[in-house]
Amino acid sequence: MTGTPAPMNPAARAVATTPHSPTRRLVLLGSTGSIGTQTLEVIDRFPEVARVHGLAARGNRPELVAQQVLHHRPEHVVVSDPARAEAVEAAIGSACAAGIPAPQLAAGPDAVETLAGSLGAGDVVLNAITGSIGLLPTLAALASGARLALANKESLVVGGELVTRAAAEGQMLPVDSEHTAIAQALAGVRHDQIDHLVVTASGGPFRGRRREELTDVTPDQALAHPTWQMGRVITTNSATLVNKALEVIEACHLFDLPEERVQVAVHPQSIVHSMATLVDGSTIAQASPPDMRHAIGWALAHPEKLPGLAQALDFSSAQSWTFEPVDEDTFDAITLARAAHRAGAGAMAVYNAVNEEAVEAFFAGRLPFLGITALIRRVLEDPDRPRVTPADGVRALLDLEGWARAAARSALSTPEA
Structure with a gap:
């Protein structure tokens, strides 16, 4: 680095x-x-x-x-x-x-x-x-x-x-709290010294629930994030873990790593914002109270630090930090994103566009909560999905997004048999 x-x-x-x-x-x-x-x-x-x-x-x-x-x-x-x-x-x-x-x-x-x-x-x-x-x-x-x-x-x-x-x-x-954390953890670290990254997730409002417990989730419940105050789309994406899936792919591009070397761990306290594990087995973490001003100030003033920008951790009182694996049987957004990233050919553009349509449909009462990732999967698996390469340019990607949105709307009006 x-x-x-x-x-x-x-x-x-x-x-x-x-x-x-x-x-x-x-x-x-x-x-x-x-x-x-x-x-x-x-x-x-x-x-x-x-x-x-x-x-x-x-x-x-x-x-x-x-x-x-x-x-x-x-x-x-x-x-x-x-x-x-x-x-x-x-x-x-x-x-x-x-x-x-x-x-x-x-x-x-x-x-x-x-x-x-x-x-x-x-x-x-x-x-x-x-x-x-x-x-x-x-x-x-x-x-x-x-x-x-x-x-x-x-x-x-x-x-x-x-x-x-x-x-x-x-x-x-x-x-972004996660990627800013990784960037700080990797300061002074050569790329060939990185073994893998660990992106942390709060788990959202439905952490610990099984799939059958999410069939009747309402928009208000999806917006009840336990840690962060965010906009409607990002908060819903955090509830489905689509937001974490997007962050995994974002990390692949920012830090030039394949998706299998970007892991996810659920960390409900949202204190450790992400980690980097090096080839010698050591792990470097960045920790701070959940406050986006850390990430904003870091990017605006870099390489300077803004004194007193946000609250620091207080270790004078007892506290516990816990970590657990993601339940990808219940929350399949990350699995879907990894597969789309590996597939390439614009699949992540399709993933993102369909998700945006699905979130709108969820708030309009036209799609259940679990239907958000089900719709993403359905459009990704469409045999008629166009393929786009980076050489095709940005306009081709945007056209592909247009196709994905139209396909999502069509699927919403045509339930699977």
């Missing part, structure tokens, strides 16, 4: 260092989501890290966008959903009525991509968009030369090889 005379490899992208500049500009994609709002809290406390140059949000919380504009004075705001742009513009206009200059406003997915690619070396783009719609902004940010702080795991899950090839050494840093 960083302490070797050996050539750099994709794993080094997660730990290589770049100069820290207090004058860097920040473009924040997904500013009104959980990661986005916490990123702005970090910037509030540590204004020397970056100044906010641009914000992008879906637009479903116009008053919050206006508050962010009023407080951080970005030069650009993009609303990804054009239908919501007028409401956001009105809210910003009201907030800026006291003579504060209003930012330039644009709308639509193309405008998000343009904003993501508008910076340059020494600046940072934090992509906190949820879903595969974050892939094109990720590629635009990498092409610009800016540092990419990546919270959009779907970029790597769907376009892994395209993204890692586009990233220069040290340009892409994960904003």
